[in-house]
Amino acid sequence: MKFAVFASLTATAAAFAPTAFVPSNLRGVAPSASSLNMALKEGQTPIIIGVAADSGCGKSTFMRRLTNIFGGDVVGPLGGGFDKGSWETNTLVSDLTTVICLDDYHLNDRAGRKVTMRTALDPEENNFDLMYEQVKALKDGKTVEKPIYNHVNGTLDTPETIEPTPIIIFEGLHPMHDKRVLDLLDFSLYLDISDDVKLNWKVQRDMEERGHSMESILASIEARKPDFDAYIDPQKQLADLIIEVLPTRLDQDDKKTLRVRCIQKEGVENFDPCFLFDEGSSIEWTPAPTKLSSPAPGIKLAYYPEEFFGKDAQVLEMDGNFDNIQELVYVESALSNTKTKFYGEMTQAMLALATAPGSNNGTGLMQTLAAFAIRDIYEKKTAAAKAKAGVSAAAA
Structure with a gap:
């Protein structure tokens, strides 16, 4: 057997x-790009999921598992790179699922954070008012113009149109930090990677694959640790x-x-x-x-x-x-x-x-x-x- x-x-x-x-x-519905516009039926309320984790903790792989389990053609990323005047996007869309990266709600670009001398983990560097307004609007079935944080250039790019789908996942550093946003979530997850495993992963990636020194790797981890401990880690008790x-x-x-x-x-x-x-x-x-x-x-x-x-x-x-x-x-x-x-x-x-x-x-x-x-x-x-x-x- x-x-x-x-x-x-x-x-x-x-x-x-x-x-x-x-x-x-x-089941039985043929997937197509046009089904994105028809996925949310009139009167249907999207299910809102929050996934919290530090950078480099496997969120991308988790998002693949989540979107695959609902099936359909993966349509996205929306921007499609930099060819022919398009821009970078962090948003992934399938027939039923939209995955939104909360980095898009950074208040300042990379240059701006050098002026403020704050990390992106600091809540002061994130626009929680806009995040709340747009999560609520999507849950109400409304279309939003969401900002884009360009990870390649470190800039804030032209906003993109996001239409609600039956399942909307907000993943990133702070999905449960703001109580207004937390109250809108139907389910929440936290990916908790221990310090030892983080170090091993970063050594493998940055030292073995990118040629960085152990000293620079440890310095990078230590620079982020105070803000991680203060603002990111506490969310796991809410998940x-x-x-x-x-x-x-x-x-x-x-x-x-x-x-x-x-x-x-x-x-x-x-x-x-x-x-x-x-x-x-x-x-x-x-x-x-x-x-x-x-x-x-x-x-x-x-x-x-x-x-x-x-x-x-x-x-x-x-x-x-x-x-x-x-x-x-x-x-x-x-x-x-x-x-x-x-x-x-x-x-x-x-x-x-x-x-x-x-x-x-x-x-x-x-x-x-x-x-x-x-x-x-x-x-x-x-x-x-x-x-x-x-x-x-x-x-x-």
Whole structure:
């Protein structure tokens, strides 16, 4: 039976990669560029998601997993680069999803920040009034003219038109910093990368790939740390789901293997935490190597309750890497409340982005589970809105 599932997943992963995860109420709709203008039906309220993380913490890969899970053609970035008079954009759009980078709400350009001597992490360098106005307008189904922060030139460019879609994701440094914006979010996530892992990643990228010195890397990290600790890190206590990336506990000398925790708060509207084997238990599980092969130092999963900043939470954890994504279906069989539609869908989603960073460890797994949770929240809220509209129509 296991090999039949593996064969099915292998044969269909490529074919289903763009569209397999479309919400059930939208399956069968042919994706096209024009569907962007028709995606938000009259009276429909977009679902607003906030994703907070520091720069270089894997937000781009997470956004790919989120947009892929809703399917459809990816239309964007909107600006298309610098050819033929176009400009850079940070916005990604698919048939159902718009991803907006909160860097676009920087108050000053790069030159302006040299004058103020503040980092982009400082709230004083961000226009929260405009951010709130535009998040609210999009949630009300209105089109906005959103500014663009040009990461190449460090300039503030000509604003772009953003039309609301059913799911709108605001990702960046401060999605939960302003309470007005926080109150508009239907679900919030925080990508929490430990200092040790940040250093290892930055050394690999800047020292091994770009030739930077260790001294310059450490200086860059230390320059940002006070503002990160003061303004970015506190948002994790406000998030509904936190993906925490830590060094492995399987080998203290291993600097590359990761231990990833998915901290799922209880009592969040329309969200039920995923669990391993038995809900409410405390479990450590080392999968059989004949069913889930793993390179040294091995692999271990865990599930347990935890109090997180005074809130009850359920934690799902994976430490280590796996060799073959197809074998992840073995782990999938031990998980419940994954919000998948069928057995093997989680593994299929991982296969669709097999070459993306983290696809052989807990970062890809936890991001995929978070994406399914967002799909489930979207479908629940859409169903509730339809039911309310039906009751109102009947009463009239």
